Amino acid sequence: MIRVEDLVVRYGAATALDGVSLTVAAGELVALIGPNGAGKSTLVNALAGLLRPAAGKIRVDGRLALVPEGRHLFTPLTVDDNLRLGAWRAKNRDTGHIYELLPELEPLSRRPAGRLSGGQQQMVALGRALMARPDVLVIDEMSLGLAPLVVRHLADNLRERHRDGLAVLLIEQNARLALELCTRAYVLEAGRIVAEGSAADLAGSPQVAAAYLGLEA
């Protein structure tokens, strides 16, 4: 689905990604963890085609949709309008199937997105991305700023979408959640991949455990 090879992205003179390689296979759930400023969002924006790589290759097969960091809803528009715009490229803008997948959005459909709680907004952002009927979904900082219960609910939802065949690249500060949810994971630090492997292996690795899971090595 996603194949990134030796990707270099710069902001002016500053190098944010320095030779990053990563793959997400069809139907796979992959986590990308790493500290603040590591370059995770930069990778996301490069995948979405919003940043031009200085070097390296990005290949995306099928449709990619993005749930951006900070949600970035169209706050003056209603929930339903936000969802419709998620299908701007796809053209079929019927929102019915999203309300089936995320029933809690249905009663909110006429509300301006800016008036919702953080959790509700994240749901809308997820729904908006799903409107594109993607083959692979990239979620940047899914749990940031949300209550544990809401995060659990989002995670359950993601598992369901995954069962339906959706591939997911999940970017998370909450490494415990990411490793629990995903099968494979990458660790990005200062623009480079410093570790990769199965979620279980990484969770067992002393460095990862110390740095990201808050456990003593």
Added chain:
Amino acid sequence: MGELAQYLVTGVGIGCAYALTGSGLVVIYRVTRVVNFAQGSFSVFAALTVTTLLAAGLPHGFAETLAVLLAGVIGLIVGLVATGKPGTTAQSALIVTLGLGVFAYAVEILLWGDQPRSFDGIPGSVGGIQKHYLLIIGVTAVVLGATALLFARTDLGRALTATAADPYAARIVGIDVTRMGLLAFALGGALGGLAGVLITPVQQVSFDSDVALVVSGFSAAILGNLTRPGLTLAGGLLLGVVQTLVGGYLSTSYQSEVALIFMLAVLVARAGRRDVLEAA
């Protein structure tokens, strides 16, 4: 009909032109963050074009429509020049539109000379009110209504609002932000052009009428901070009516100051409030 009623209708008619000009500024500003100083040029260009089309024998209605469409195309060109080059800031784009307004002077004088021009509107009057003012009011109501529907009820309108609200998110869902900006310029151009063709039968235009028009449009739009269409309409009508009343009951020499003083008062009052908010 009484004198006051006549003034009111005339004022609303003039105010409609301000509201249309202001709405053009708002549409462009919301989507692109560019304040388009060339907004008045759309009106002048369209109005002067009508004089030529009518002289060439085209019927009324057709000539005006064609001129408004041409103004839309010119809006698109202004947008291309002002925002087409990547990395152009809103401040630079503003100065570019200023330059384009001056460039319009060269083109207009070349094509139409520097003397004021006008053309006939709808002849006759009912109850002492020129029918043409009623036409202005009717057309403005229909067009601004349609514009509101475009924004509220169509996906294209939602995409324009989305671009205005969050360009980054708009790009994420695949909206071509640059194209939306150009579309806004085209729409703004057409609204400006419409203001010009509607007002010219009751107020002749010359190449440099654009300054007064853009200032009036800006004054109408400033009440809504250049982003609120409803307040822009209200502002335009208010200015038109107050101006006409001042001209009718006080003196025509204070007429032009009404919009200017209103604009300064709103700007300064708002800046004052912002300072207080920031201090708090």
Added chain:
Amino acid sequence: MKWAYLGVPVVAAVPLLLTPGQLTTFVLLGLSAMTVVGLSLLMGYAGQVSLGQASFTAIGAYTSGLLALHHTPPLLALAAAPIAAGLAAVVVGVPILRLRGHQLAFATLALQLILLSVLGDADWAGGAVGLQGLPYLSIGGFELDDDMDYAYVVLVGVLLVSLIAYHLVHSRVGRGLRALATGEAAAEASGVPVGAYRLLVFAVSAAFAGLAGGIYSFFLGYLAPGSFPVLLSIEYVVMAVVGGLGSVGGALLGAALVTVVVQLLTTLATQPGMPSYAPSVLSYAVYALLLIAVVLFVPRGIVPSLRKSP
């Protein structure tokens, strides 16, 4: 600044070489340059777009003109011009300098339109006809009555405003202003009195324009509201932007370049056989194209770009 020591004597010799027609252009160029030095400072250091700078030229011109007509000694009348313009700037600056970007641009434009309208209606200022029969400037009994004299008056004026601008830029105020131009919040945080400095630059730039206006009134001998159209303000902006904002050299070059190009084209356009509208069409086109080209392709203006590139 070193170039200036060389430049002054060279430029001082120029009027001697000019034809009478060119001498008039030279004087008008110098007057524009005086205003543009101030505007460039304002736009470059205080980050403000003024679309009404010609208001201050008008205030200066009318101050000198009215005083001279009411039998004030001409030199005194001239000295009053920058003071009146500067004071006017302080009065309007207190409320409007809180505005930014397009808001300030429209506010200054509105103020100029109001001023023009007031002058046009004011009997004491001669209404739309304006002031006529102004005396010549005289210094110590010596009457300045030909263009050559005014060429040197203007040269002194340009030198004066350039020196003031240069010293302002290189003073403590200037350093504060540079901080202001790069980031207002940062400047404010480091204790720069942002508001006061901005007002100071606004007043100084207005005083420069006012002085130019004062000289203008004596040079031409008549004034009317129509001598100071909005387009004149825009012309000043074109000159400032083309030369490069915040640079004295840029302001001088911008004024010279725009004036000379427009003058050359006007000469061309008034050849026999050219249509009567040719001069205005060409000059509008030049202002517009220069402004647009520089903003898009040389955003810092000519002089700063030349200086930075090796």
